[in-house]
Amino acid sequence: MIISALREIIERRNLLYMLTWRDIRVKYKESVMGILWAVMMPIVIVCAGMIVKFAFALMSGRPLQLLDVTSVAVKASPYAFIVAAIRFGTSSLITNTDLVTKIYMPRLSFPLAAVGSQLFDFTIAAVVVGIFLAFAHVGVSVHLLWLPLLIVTLVLLGAGLAILLSAATLFLRDVRFVVEALLTVAIFFTPVFYEPSLFGRWAPVLWANPLSPILEGFSSVVIHHQAPSLPWLAYSVVFSLGLFLLSIMRFKQIEPLFAESI
């Protein structure tokens, strides 16, 4: 079932490509700043992070370090990506009811395209962050080779959630609001502004958020030039891949009911 679903997506890759392209095009069309908006969200998060860090520094009497700022900068764009991917993915089916009820096509394309268009934003933001890090003399190391795995895990996690939530929203409209509420508070339960180690023996609670090992991984390999925490990263990879496959399976199971239940 999963294989046939993925094969269908690949056969109809032009559809996925066009939907992604449409989402990007429509978002930035007729906006003065255009794709500069793609960088906005990470910048806002970095600014907020700097304020938080600055406050921490004031309270603890420790001087604000460049490392703190770069770490937040590296974690901000993947975080912004996954939040947006979940948000747009969740509503991707109900905003396309016209197509879902009237024409047959692999509906998996909708949440995937929503994630894809956010991936485009993420790429732009990543380039900007890269330039910033180059100016901050962060340097490079062999550990950067971990990046592809981290990015794939991040995308799988976002796509899995987007697929599952988009279908759930068709049947229960409340899902969208629940997701919105959770995304609002998510920043407190995800190590973007701080490290899990800050919480001492409660750290595993934070690590249990499958997003944490990924974000910490980014920070480790880019800023600290270290390998990521392997057990936790393995947990994250298994979780994300498992969620992705299960989501596709569940999605395909209930897909025949889509047209009737909208």
Next chain:
Amino acid sequence: MNDYALEVEAVSKRFNRGERNTSLRDSVPALARRLLGRAPVEAARQKAFWALDDVSFQVKRGEAFGIIGGNGAGKSTILKLLTGIMQPTKGRIRTRGRVSALIEVGAGFHRDLTGRENVFMNGAILGLTRQEIQKRFDAIVAFSGLEDFIDTPVKRYSSGMFARLGFSVAAHVDPDVLLVDEVLSVGDYVFQRKCIERMGAVIASGVTIVFVSHNLRELANLCPRSLLLEKGKVQVIGDTEDVIRTYFGRGQQPRVPDSSSGVLITKVTVEDEHGPAVEFASGDKLRVTVEAAGITRHDDMSVVIQIVDDHQYPVFDTCTQRLGAGELTLDQDQTLRCTFEMDCSLAQGTFHVSAFLHRYLTNHPYDRWIAAATFFVSGAPEARGVVTLHPKLTQCEIGPSEGALVEGRRAAHE
């Protein structure tokens, strides 16, 4: 191996009539009730209804097949099952080759994108690859006649332009099986002709077509074989002309009268010299009888009958007033019966009779019954159109050249 493009085997489709729980607020109590036992499941079953009930038919490869039926007969449900948008509750559907639907033209158009961008978008939605769209692009734009507006966002299009572009994309998908639902009524007359010609060309090219339309004349022209569907059940499958005859020959549908009117048309019958009939030959006598009952007293009435063709175009109307009867008076508990006798000088086609009770000298209707009866006219092979003017050929001969004018033309030719 058989040669069917579509096979529908004992397909049934059930829908829930009631509203489903689409928010947590509703579904939590429903779930609780279900956990506590009984009621809801039973209630849901009662609310269910069968949109399709044991429908079977086959369409051969390259055949044009029509589906006829009134509103709510289940025509669109069949098409949705055939495209795979929905799954049948029972039974099986087999399709061979790429199935494409001309159902909702322009679905998936995005208002902010230009016509060009939407062509590519819509093509992808309908299953074309980028190269395939590129190859067809010029033909699509030329067909729509929107060359000058192709780089304009479609939100600035008129609704006609929108639909034309949508149809053009959909008509160029070149599927193996094409499902067409009431979309040929898009755009102006010229564009409609173009659409129908395109359909003819598609059929000629060997594509299998399933055609759903209320325009029975077009349907009969395009599809030799049809299915009549009524309340989800197959009534008859066969020659389209016969199916249409069955469709209209079932007699009058019971009518829900407007309770506020003080007079009521109770019956409208179409007869030939021998009694009630649905088929007429051009030139026959045609009698239309209107019966009415009085509920309150009316003393200023006239009875009007109108004949419209398949396109709702009014072909003919007449009334008691114009035929010399004065104001008709109908007291309560009285009945009225009047028969109009006409020469059926109509050309071949399907016609509907509507009856009206008007206030004398005005068009204020006390009661009306639109399309109360339907009849067919056959014969008059010499005529095309709605009526026959009984043409006779009185001269048709070949003579000598007309001289100077023809000489000049011939010179120009050479």
